[in-house]
Amino acid sequence: MALSDPAQKELAAISSSLLSWFYENRRDLPWRFARTPYSTWISEAMLQQTRVATVLDYYPRFLKRFPDPSSLAKATEDEVLKFWEGLGYYSRARNLKRGAEYICEHFGGTLPSDPDLLITIPGIGPYMQGAIASLAYDVAIPAVDGNCIRIYCRLHSLPLVPSEQSTYKEIYKRVSSDLPEDAPGDFNEALMDLGSLICTPRSPKCDACPLHANCSAYLLGKQEDFPAKKEKKETPTEDHTILKIYVGNKIIVKKRPARGLLAGLYELVDIPGIKTSSEVRAFLSEHFSLESLPKSDSTKSGSEDSYEHSKDLLDIRPIGKSRHVFSHLKWNMLGYEIHLPAFLEKEAASLGEAVSPRKYKSLAFASAIRAYR
Ligand code: SF4
Numbered sequence: 001m002a003l004s005d006p007a008q009k010e011l012a013a014i015s016s017s018l019l020s021w022f023y024e025n026r027r028d029l030p031w032r033f034a035r036t037p038y039s040t041w042i043s044e045a046m047l048q049q050t051r052v053a054t055v056l057d058y059y060p061r062f063l064k065r066f067p068d069p070s071s072l073a074k075a076t077e078d079e080v081l082k083f084w085e086g087l088g089y090y091s092r093a094r095n096l097k098r099g100a101e102y103i104c105e106h107f108g109g110t111l112p113s114d115p116d117l118l119i120t121i122p123g124i125g126p127y128m129q130g131a132i133a134s135l136a137y138d139v140a141i142p143a144v145d146g147n148c149i150r151i152y153c154r155l156h157s158l159p160l161v162p163s164e165q166s167t168y169k170e171i172y173k174r175v176s177s178d179l180p181e182d183a184p185g186d187f188n189e190a191l192m193d194l195g196s197l198i199c200t201p202r203s204p205k206c207d208a209c210p211l212h213a214n215c216s217a218y219l220l221g222k223q224e225d226f227p228a229k230k231e232k233k234e235t236p237t238e239d240h241t242i243l244k245i246y247v248g249n250k251i252i253v254k255k256r257p258a259r260g261l262l263a264g265l266y267e268l269v270d271i272p273g274i275k276t277s278s279e280v281r282a283f284l285s286e287h288f289s290l291e292s293l294p295k296s297d298s299t300k301s302g303s304e305d306s307y308e309h310s311k312d313l314l315d316i317r318p319i320g321k322s323r324h325v326f327s328h329l330k331w332n333m334l335g336y337e338i339h340l341p342a343f344l345e346k347e348a349a350s351l352g353e354a355v356s357p358r359k360y361k362s363l364a365f366a367s368a369i370r371a372y373r
Helices: 006-025 037-047 052-065 069-074 077-084 091-107 126-137 146-155 165-178 184-197 216-220 277-285 342-350 357-362 367-372
Strands: 237-247 250-255 269-272 315-325 330-340 353-355
Touching: 006 184, 037 052, 037 091, 037 126, 052 077, 069 091, 077 091, 126 184, 146 165, 146 184, 146 216, 237 277, 237 342, 237 367, 250 342, 250 357, 277 315, 277 330, 315 367, 330 367, 342 353
Parallel strands: 237 330
Antiparallel strands: 237 250, 237 269, 250 353, 315 330
């Protein structure tokens, strides 16, 4: 390529400065050794919306148990969710399984190198398509994510809103023209590292940035003005009372529906709203024959929200408040632990399934209720 045009010279300068910086500073991450298209897919799925430090723990365990698309396709959804438990955004795990089934059915168990085929796999969107094709197969295609959008908006002082489709298209076009044919994967990965280590959302470390001489936002002294910010809407909040109910030594659990929030994960008994122990007692009386419980001979009278020792030996113990923030919703929770005698197990069916402690341990629960597990 003849570099007579100043704009082309600038592009070459960006790409060579970025790559030189990357070769000296790239992070030694486990998915970068012995890279395969499959391991790239798994690591990129885990890294979406999740910190690298968290993924470091999950990635080797997941890959050991599911070393290829075939093992993932054959596993039950419950088992895949169990290996994902705590990572959040569980649709990623379900999509990986669906994607693995599709790969086995249509591509003989190997991820294809053609981006047009990759995008047909359930759960693989444009970012993942670019990441797998460029990192694992050296195909010259951008992998545009939030980091990439932030860096490019700053480099060219573009007041674009990251979540808009027009922003994605604009940045995709710009990255395509910067992408070096001989190192597209390294270039995309360099942008990922630069966004995580240097060009961070707040307080970017511009003095250490290999691109600062070409960065318009830096030269203007307005790094944090780009990209543009979308007006924040108030996140809705829901209140929940979580009941960990023992019937004998078994615990009542319920599988959430296959679609919607926390789909397919297990939960404890969940009543909408924040309830007092008296209200919890009233709720339990709709499901269990509480009159059959042994009577207490104690004259002790408990307060409304502590131990409840009134006419019978029903034990309703508060186990604390907690809060969980989803991407679009907040949950305020209050938990209670309840012990019922084993002879009431049959009556538990209206609330869920009473499972042994061993089975309980093997199930995948949403991290939202971690405090009560
Ligand atoms: S100079 Fe600063 S704002 Fe510009 S790309 Fe580098 S870190 Fe980001």
